[in-house]
Amino acid sequence: MQKASRLKDPPSLSLEEARRAILAHVAPLAGQRIPLARALGRVAARSLKSTSPKPSFDQSTRDGYCLADIPAEFAEYPEISLPLAGEIAAGDRGGDELLPGQAFRIMTGAPVPRGCSRVLPFEVCREQEGRVVLPAAELRRREKFIRRRGSDLAAGRVLVRKGQVLAADHLLMLVENGYASVEVYRRPAVEVLCTGSELVSPGGRPGAGQKISGNGILLSALVATMGGTCSGTAAVPDQVDELVAVLGERIAARPQMIITTGGMGPGKFDLVQEVFARLGGRTIYSRLRMRPGRSTLFGLVDDIPFFGLPGPPPAVRLLFHELVAPALRRLAGMRRPVPPAVPARLQGEIRLARAGRLNLKAGVARLERGQLVARVAGRTDAVNAILLLAANRKHFRTGDRVMVHLLAQGL
Numbered sequence: 560m561q562k563a564s565r566l567k568d569p570p571s572l573s574l575e576e577a578r579r580a581i582l583a584h585v586a587p588l589a590g591q592r593i594p595l596a597r598a599l600g601r602v603a604a605r606s607l608k609s610t611s612p613k614p615s616f617d618q619s620t621r622d623g624y625c626l627a628d629i630p631a632e633f634a635e636y637p638e639i640s641l642p643l644a645g646e647i648a649a650g651d652r653g654g655d656e657l658l659p660g661q662a663f664r665i666m667t668g669a670p671v672p673r674g675c676s677r678v679l680p681f682e683v684c685r686e687q688e689g690r691v692v693l694p695a696a697e698l699r700r701r702e703k704f705i706r707r708r709g710s711d712l713a714a715g716r717v718l719v720r721k722g723q724v725l726a727a728d729h730l731l732m733l734v735e736n737g738y739a740s741v742e743v744y745r746r747p748a749v750e751v752l753c754t755g756s757e758l759v760s761p762g763g764r765p766g767a768g769q770k771i772s773g774n775g776i777l778l779s780a781l782v783a784t785m786g787g788t789c790s791g792t793a794a795v796p797d798q799v800d801e802l803v804a805v806l807g808e809r810i811a812a813r814p815q816m817i818i819t820t821g822g823m824g825p826g827k828f829d830l831v832q833e834v835f836a837r838l839g840g841r842t843i844y845s846r847l848r849m850r851p852g853r854s855t856l857f858g859l860v861d862d863i864p865f866f867g868l869p870g871p872p873p874a875v876r877l878l879f880h881e882l883v884a885p886a887l888r889r890l891a892g893m894r895r896p897v898p899p900a901v902p903a904r905l906q907g908e909i910r911l912a913r914a915g916r917l918n919l920k921a922g923v924a925r926l927e928r929g930q931l932v933a934r935v936a937g938r939t940d941a942v943n944a945i946l947l948l949a950a951n952r953k954h955f956r957t958g959d960r961v962m963v964h965l966l967a968q969g970l
Contacts, residue, residue, distance in 0.1 A: 571846040571853075574917055578885055578897060580843050581857055585864055587892040588745040588815060595733055598725045600786065601743035602892040607719040610736045612709030616653060617671040621704045624662045624684055624691050625675040629698060639698075640690045647672065662691045671705055678704040722894030724786075744892030747787040747815040751778045752806060754822035754831060755870060756796040774820040774875050781879050785887040790814055797822065802834040810838065810861050815890055817863055818883060821870035823854035831867045832856060840865060849917040849950075851877055877919045880945055880966060900947060900962040906934040909946075911953035918948040924963055933963050942966065 572580065590604030619625065625647070629639065644661040647653075653670035657663055663672060671678070677698075684693045718732045719725060725743070733741065751774070758772040759765045775792030782789045790812070795805050802822075809817055822831035832845065840860035846853050851874035856867030866883050868875050888896035903924055911918055924933040924944035936942045945964040948955060955961065 571848045572844050573848050577847055581886050582889055585886045585889045588890055590742045591745050592740050592742050594740050595738055598741050601725050603719045603723050604742040604744050606717050606721045609712050609714055609716045609718055612714045613712035614706055617708050618706050619665045619669050619678045620706050621680045622667050623678045623680040625665045625678045626662055627657050627659045627674045628676045636695050638692050639695050640692045643689055643691050722892055747887055747890040748790045749782045749787050749816045750809040750814040751775050751792040752819045753794045758794040760794045773872055785884050786891040787887050799830050803837055818866045820868045820875050823867050823869050898964050902960050903931040903933040903963045905959045905961050906932050908957055909955040914953040917950045920946040922946040
């Protein structure tokens with residue numbers, strides 16, 4: 560006879576339906592202000608705008624000579640000689656005025672004086688007895704070698720949008736605009752619980768029939784890649800009372816998410832759903848129409864998002880990226896919690912036992928002659944893509960077009 564809690568399980572969902580259900584129950588965390596120097600990789604909690612134009616003054620882009628407008632009739636001569644009336648170095652305060660018929664020596668980045676209409680580079684001019692001699696033909700060049708105030712960036716322009724991950728280039732723009740600190744979303748704190756009487760914590764020595772628990776380390780690393788922190792991991796035997804006690808302690812710590820591995824399914828020792836129900840959890844879904852995903856759970860316990868994942872690490876990795884990661888991105892305030900699926904050409908044949916459900920496979924993707932190609936990951940490969948194998952097929956040939964989610968940049 561089935562347990563009452565399982566009789567009430569909602570129907571199985573597709574991957575898209577599951578994601579929508581998850582994101583409907585997850586909201587961005589509160590913001591906090593931190594020094595700009597510590598903001599790399601954090602998510603902006605509000606849009607940040609430029610506070611001043613860039614450049615903030617008209618400046619020379621070359622070492623050379625700045626000139627005022629020269630009457631057109633002088634262009635008939637092969638060369639023009641002008642008195643050298645001064646010099647402006649980078650860092651000068653400005654305020655100089657260039658009179659018609661004069662030239663100033665000027666350095667790259669220096670403020671262009673009033674009255675200057677162009678800069679001629681040193682290499683096309685020569686100095687002679689306190690004057691600068693320049694070819695008249697250079698006056699017909701379109702390039703003025705002056706960067707005008709605000710030509711790169713106007714004041715009030717958005718530098719970083721709310722929900723963007725702050726990169727090094729963002730920090731450069733922000734510090735140049737006077738930002739010493741920024742408001743970012745708080746990092747999600749995640750508790751991980753690995754269930755199974757056969758598990759031994761990392762560093763321990765497994766006995767007969769036991770194995771070292773690796774899911775805690777795997778999930779800690781994956782959570783960190785999503786901008787979260789794994790505040791604790793534990794391996795717990797398949798005992799209802801012990802699971803209830805340990806999970807109760809985790810709930811009391813008020814993390815932003817709880818993830819369990821193992822203990823999902825119809826078996827005698829698959830106890831997570833029973834424990835979840837005893838703790839007052841509300842199930843949103845308990846199985847999905849995809850592989851892996853038949854034995855998985857998402858719900859809320861004391862308003863904390865709760866993911867019950869199966870035990871095998873390959874399934875944990877796949878379901879983390881497709882289900883848990885979007886929730887973490889939403890908690891962390893990211894604008895696009897679900898990455899787009901992109902097409903790739905398959906390298907190597909794939910045969911599935913049966914069709915009828917979406918199949919997820921860990922993959923390795925790379926660019927080859929300007930085209931994205933992907934294959935199933937080997938045992939020792941670093942996974943950087945998830946292959947989304949359509950439900951209506953069980954045989955995929957080399958060269959077939961498949962959709963993938965990319966997990967890493969710089970392919």
